[in-house]
Structures are given as structure tokens and as C-alpha cells.
Amino acid sequence: xxxxxxxxxxxxxxxxxxxxxxxxxxxxxxxxxxxxxxxxxxxxxxxxxxxxxxxxxxxxxxxxxxxxxxxxxxxxxxxxxxxxxxxxxxxxxxxxxxxxxxxxxxxxxxxxxxx
Amino acid sequence: xxxxxxxxxxxxxxxxxxxxxxxxxxxxxxxxxxxxxxxxxxxxxxxxxxxxxxxxxxxxxxxxxxxxxxxxxxxxxxxxxxxxxxxxxxxxxxxxxxxxxxxxxxxxx
Numbered sequence: 001x002x003x004x005x006x007x008x009x010x011x012x013x014x015x016x017x018x019x020x021x022x023x024x025x026x027x028x029x030x031x032x033x034x035x036x037x038x039x040x041x042x043x044x045x046x047x048x049x050x051x052x053x054x055x056x057x058x059x060x061x062x063x064x065x066x067x068x069x070x071x072x073x074x075x076x077x078x079x080x081x082x083x084x085x086x087x088x089x090x091x092x093x094x095x096x097x098x099x100x101x102x103x104x105x106x107x108x109x110x111x112x113x114x115x
Numbered sequence: 116x117x118x119x120x121x122x123x124x125x126x127x128x129x130x131x132x133x134x135x136x137x138x139x140x141x142x143x144x145x146x147x148x149x150x151x152x153x154x155x156x157x158x159x160x161x162x163x164x165x166x167x168x169x170x171x172x173x174x175x176x177x178x179x180x181x182x183x184x185x186x187x188x189x190x191x192x193x194x195x196x197x198x199x200x201x202x203x204x205x206x207x208x209x210x211x212x213x214x215x216x217x218x219x220x221x222x223x224x
Binding site: 004033041042043044045056058088090092103104105106107108109111 | 149151156157158159160161164202211212214215216217
């Protein structure tokens with residue numbers, strides 16, 4: 001079965017640079033979620049989109065922005081990168097047949113390293 | 116404030132030694148509880164969804180149960196390949212996933 005696709009899988013950036021992470025949800029899934037996971041920590045919710053509109057917002061820094069496109073893929077844009085942004089970034093997708101309690105399926109993640 | 120606590124933080128088992136992982140929650144109106152398995156450096160892999168107290172789900176050596184205050188993930192006769200971090204997440208009235216900090220399971224051959 002098709003899974004969530006994330007690209008790139010690894011990304012190395014310098015401080016103050018910009019990064020763009022991409023997420024392709026499972027076909028027919030209309031909701032995308034972004035999470036940040038630091039070493040030894042649980043995933044922290046950043047932001048979500050439903051039918052191309054922002055549906056919820058978590059602890060996403062103002063330096064970050066995201067959007068969902070007409071083909072349902074999503075991009076997380078991160079500017080003025082800081083050392084503390086180094087983490088695993090996961091995208092998850094779900095199909096809204098039960099509303100907010102839909103099961104989220106996670107991608108393999110993008111490991112971002114800021115030097 | 117909504118809270119999810121998992122215990123133990125870490126667990127070492129011998130192969131074949133059954134045990135249970137706990138996920139306790141304090142949320143305003145549980146809408147769903149989810150179990151995931153996560154291997155190092157990889158995305159969480161979905162295991163189970165539970166929606167109401169009394170519900171049980173099974174898959175191979177794993178069985179998840181739910182009460183009004185907690186969920187258990189029972190592992191029967193575990194194998195080394197079951198070694199991973201097991202995450203529990205709940206959805207309450209805020210509609211966001213609230214993750215616990217996970218239980219790191221190590222199964223020794």
C-alpha cells in the first residue's frame with residue numbers, strides 16, 4: 001500500500017539559511033499534519049491542513065510557514081534556521097471520514113541538521 | 116490541561132517474556148487513543164486505534180485495551196524484532212494528537 005512520502009530524507013543547512021520540506025500524503029487523504037521530534041522526545045505538533053486550508057496550529061515558530069497545494073501535497077518552509085531547529089520532521093496524513101479522530105499515518109521523516 | 120503519561124520509560128524483556136505497557140491519560144473528553152511503534156530514526160508506524168472504554172484490538176503478538184483512564188499494550192511472547200519505542204497518543208476536545216513520551220522496549224534473544 002502507498003505510504004506518506006517525504007523529501008528530502010536528509011538535509012544539512014547553515015544557520016540563518018532557509019529550508020523547504022515536502023510531504024506527499026497517501027492517495028485520497030485530505031489532511032496533512034507536520035510534527036517536529038527532537039532526540040529522545042515525542043513528536044511535537046506544528047501545524048495541520050484540511051482541504052488546503054490551515055486547520056490547526058501547534059508550537060510552530062513564526063519563522064516557519066506551511067501550505068497545502070491543490071494536489072494535497074504540503075510544504076513546510078523554514079527560514080532563519082537556528083541550531084535548535086535540528087530535528088526529525090514528520091509529516092502525517094489522514095482521511096477525514098471520522099473527523100479529527102482519524103488515524104494519522106506517518107511518513108519516514110526528514111532529518112534536518114543545522115550547522 | 117490534557118496529559119498523557121506512559122510507563123515504564125524503558126523495559127527490557129527476555130524473548131518470550133510477556134509484559135504490558137501502560138498509557139494513562141487525563142483529557143477533557145477522549146475522542147480516540149492511538150498506539151504507534153517507532154524504530155530509531157524512522158516515522159511512527161500505526162498499530163491500533165481505540166475509541167471507547169472496553170474496546171480491544173489485537174495484531175499478532177500485540178493486544179491493546181482501553182479503559183476510561185488508561186490503555187494497555189500487552190505483548191505476548193515478544194521477539195527481538197519487537198524492540199522499538201511504543202508511543203501512545205490521544206485526541207481530546209482540542210482535536211490534536213497529544214503524544215506520551217513513549218516506552219523504549221528492548222527484547223533480548
